Amino acid sequence: MSHFAKVFFTGISLCTGFALAQATPDTIERKPLVIGTKIETGQIVQGSKVIGIDPDDYYISQIGVSLTQEVIVNKRLNVKVGAGGVFYNAYPTAIRSDGGGYGVKFGPGITQAQALYKFGEPSNSWGALRVGYFAYKYNPDAKNLGEYLFRAGAYPTFAMTGGWSIMDNAQAKVQGLEFSVNQLDGALKHSFLLYNERDFRPPGDFTPAYLGEYTKGPIQIGAGVSFYHYLPIKNKLTSPKSPNNTVYTFNNMPAINTVDPLTGDSLHYAANQHLVAGYGDLTSIIAPAIDPDWTADSVIAHYNPSVDYFSFKAIKLMARASFNIQKVMPIAILNPEDLKVYGEVDLLGLKNYPGVYEDRTERMPIMLGVNLPTFRVLNALSFELEYFKNGNPDDMGSQQAKLNPGYAHNTVTDNTPQDNGGGLGSPVNPGQQDYYSVLLKDDFNNHRDDWKWTLYGVKQVMTGVSVRAQVANDHFRAQDSYFPGYWNGPSMLRTPKDWYYVVSVNLGI
Numbered sequence: 001m002s003h004f005a006k007v008f009f010t011g012i013s014l015c016t017g018f019a020l021a022q023a024t025p026d027t028i029e030r031k032p033l034v035i036g037t038k039i040e041t042g043q044i045v046q047g048s049k050v051i052g053i054d055p056d057d058y059y060i061s062q063i064g065v066s067l068t069q070e071v072i073v074n075k076r077l078n079v080k081v082g083a084g085g086v087f088y089n090a091y092p093t094a095i096r097s098d099g100g101g102y103g104v105k106f107g108p109g110i111t112q113a114q115a116l117y118k119f120g121e122p123s124n125s126w127g128a129l130r131v132g133y134f135a136y137k138y139n140p141d142a143k144n145l146g147e148y149l150f151r152a153g154a155y156p157t158f159a160m161t162g163g164w165s166i167m168d169n170a171q172a173k174v175q176g177l178e179f180s181v182n183q184l185d186g187a188l189k190h191s192f193l194l195y196n197e198r199d200f201r202p203p204g205d206f207t208p209a210y211l212g213e214y215t216k217g218p219i220q221i222g223a224g225v226s227f228y229h230y231l232p233i234k235n236k237l238t239s240p241k242s243p244n245n246t247v248y249t250f251n252n253m254p255a256i257n258t259v260d261p262l263t264g265d266s267l268h269y270a271a272n273q274h275l276v277a278g279y280g281d282l283t284s285i286i287a288p289a290i291d292p293d294w295t296a297d298s299v300i301a302h303y304n305p306s307v308d309y310f311s312f313k314a315i316k317l318m319a320r321a322s323f324n325i326q327k328v329m330p331i332a333i334l335n336p337e338d339l340k341v342y343g344e345v346d347l348l349g350l351k352n353y354p355g356v357y358e359d360r361t362e363r364m365p366i367m368l369g370v371n372l373p374t375f376r377v378l379n380a381l382s383f384e385l386e387y388f389k390n391g392n393p394d395d396m397g398s399q400q401a402k403l404n405p406g407y408a409h410n411t412v413t414d415n416t417p418q419d420n421g422g423g424l425g426s427p428v429n430p431g432q433q434d435y436y437s438v439l440l441k442d443d444f445n446n447h448r449d450d451w452k453w454t455l456y457g458v459k460q461v462m463t464g465v466s467v468r469a470q471v472a473n474d475h476f477r478a479q480d481s482y483f484p485g486y487w488n489g490p491s492m493l494r495t496p497k498d499w500y501y502v503v504s505v506n507l508g509i
Helices: 003-021 279-290 296-303
Strands: 028-030 034-046 058-073 077-089 104-119 127-136 172-183 188-196 206-216 219-228 246-250 256-259 266-269 275-278 306-309 314-323 341-348 366-371 380-387 451-462 465-473 499-508
Touching (some): 246 279, 275 279
Antiparallel strands (some): 028 058, 034 058, 034 499, 058 077, 077 104, 104 127, 127 172, 172 188, 188 206, 246 275, 256 266, 314 341, 341 366, 465 499
């Protein structure tokens, strides 16, 4: 553990100890134990192949249970601890040689373990310190899409939806601390976070973040910044400097006539053009074309290219807004939030890299949503639309499909890249470590999944019982049969024709 991590966790212990020291034992209030369950079932009607398996008609089934205990100490310190688990069907369901992938799996876990200390008058505090493991949601209107600041990556570029819970999971699980401040009678809110990365590689890195929110009548606006992976546990993993994590930019190369090692197609590169290449390009394509005895190092030494190293580090930005016309013109036959419109736009990484991440607009997911009127037949009915012009694949495990699909992916008849998995590699190619190419960019049309959508509805049947339904083409990833709780790899919905539905019954007492 790094010196920073030791200081961080020592600080959490001291803050929690300080809060406990302010309380007196005779003011402890133990809330009733909360028991909850969610039964989700549905089907991927049409999807895109993952690890060579077609997910069409794939059965979705997840049953979650949770127990949560809340204790309030001296009206100032709130402690919540929860545990639970999920029964689920892994993907793929086919029987492997080791018996995995077949039957119902179970994943136990901690749902939350947090302490919240209020500053000032407890009934109207000006700020609070929260430490531990807790859910964090900055966009209160997002039902499924959005929340990209903490649910999307920069290098590689991808977005995430669902998880242990497919529905009602548009939020992040934070392991760290949050210091929040309220101003202008609660109209202006600030949130400062420092959290430890749990879900996205490399794990353990610390990310500082700030989010602000202002509400005035029917309008609410918010903004945020995340310094993603900026305090690494091990810098060699976060910003590796190795050949497979490097691109070389040449402006003085001779004319090159060679053959694509994958397809056999002829390749021609004019002399003295701006040429961006990976180390694998130099070894397999460029060096042999210049001199049969040359290696990648020979090309680098002779033509002295500029060098760029990729990093998982990124500065991510977020802006959002909502407008609720019923704050101005209430309509009695509608739910209070019906007709509300909302949106969010993020920039997943300020920095550009040559060859792979050259266009910031390809790292800008945009989400728009509206709460449709149901005349109180339903408690909520929302439609969300996303535009994400990501030229790279929506793949947590590798960015190689755009660059050179033959090495990181298998080519299939429908021209859909297939993730092969692999160990921790580099930001340009974290799922594979052996080869990548920035010469061959257009083997797959990764813009087929630029548009995403969700239709989400809720009906409260009685106190503690609700029925929810969702139909979507989003960033769905199924539970991995090899690694429970792991959603590595590409989205299962990568064409406009892909979609799924899921219905859940929620019980809570």
